[in-house]
Amino acid sequence: MATMKQLLCPSLALALLIISTSTSAQLSPDSPPSPTDITKVLEKAGHFTALLRLLRTTHMTGQILTQLKASANGLTFLAPTDAAFSTLKAGALNTLTDKQQVQLVQFHVISVYLPKPAFQTVSNPLRTIADGLNDGKFPLNVTVGGDGSIKLSTGIDEASVGTELYSDGQLAMYEVDKVLQPPSIFPPAPPPQPQKAAEEQPTSVVGSSAAPRSLINGVVEMAATVGIAALGAAVYL
Ligand SMILES: *[C@@H]1O[C@H](CO)[C@@H](O)[C@H](O)[C@H]1NC(C)=O
Numbered sequence: 001m002a003t004m005k006q007l008l009c010p011s012l013a014l015a016l017l018i019i020s021t022s023t024s025a026q027l028s029p030d031s032p033p034s035p036t037d038i039t040k041v042l043e044k045a046g047h048f049t050a051l052l053r054l055l056r057t058t059h060m061t062g063q064i065l066t067q068l069k070a071s072a073n074g075l076t077f078l079a080p081t082d083a084a085f086s087t088l089k090a091g092a093l094n095t096l097t098d099k100q101q102v103q104l105v106q107f108h109v110i111s112v113y114l115p116k117p118a119f120q121t122v123s124n125p126l127r128t129i130a131d132g133l134n135d136g137k138f139p140l141n142v143t144v145g146g147d148g149s150i151k152l153s154t155g156i157d158e159a160s161v162g163t164e165l166y167s168d169g170q171l172a173m174y175e176v177d178k179v180l181q182p183p184s185i186f187p188p189a190p191p192p193q194p195q196k197a198a199e200e201q202p203t204s205v206v207g208s209s210a211a212p213r214s215l216i217n218g219v220v221e222m223a224a225t226v227g228i229a230a231l232g233a234a235v236y237l
Pocket residue numbers: 124125139140141153154155156
């Protein structure tokens with residue numbers, strides 16, 4: 001009996017230790033809050049099929065949630081409706097590269113949480129998570145009308161900010177009636193240029209051939225002094 005008791009006690013202690021460790025891990029105050037389910041919000045609203053498809057193919061939902069957790073200022077997600085996607089040229093999304101599709105989604109995420117009244121005071125241009133360097137490749141400006149209407153413009157198109165789909169102090173989600181088109185992905189149609197060919201400058205052609213010609217002269221001179229045997233080596237240099 002005595003030996004049995006001695007054997008049981010250590011294993012019981014070990015079991016208790018394991019239970020207490022795992023319990024304290026679960027209750028840790030540092031554990032992140034459960035992620036906001038962007039997909040669920042859009043599915044519930046019901047008219048974001050095209051956006052949901054784009055989020056799936058670009059695997060962007062996870063990245064947005066990661067950025068949200070890392071951001072001290074929160075995020076604002078602009079969700080174009082199916083009607084918004086239907087105004088794009090047929091097949092426009094399919095002509096984009098994978099990277100451009102990701103950038104297009106990122107362009108719809110403003111790097112700060114904006115409750116509707118904050119659109120009045122935020123300064124232009126707005127920064128999105130597509131524009132990490134803020135180098136002007138993804139311009140997005142907001143204008144608020146006298147009637148309180150909020151419009152976003154990219155230089156290519158303009159969208160109205162509509163219904164608030166979600167807001168929790170960290171993430172705001174709004175419906176928009178257009179797909180926001182960044183000029184770096186959807187370049188503006190070039191203006192008609194009837195005199196294009198006549199105005200071309202010939203100077204660049206002369207300039208570009210000048211350097212190689214002097215290089216060849218040098219090689220020939222060198223070959224003359226050093227001898228034919230060195231020519232092969234000079235050409236390979
Ligand atoms: C956005 O606003 C800035 C500053 O007011 C301006 O320089 C820029 O041209 C505007 N861009 C667009 C796309 O409206």
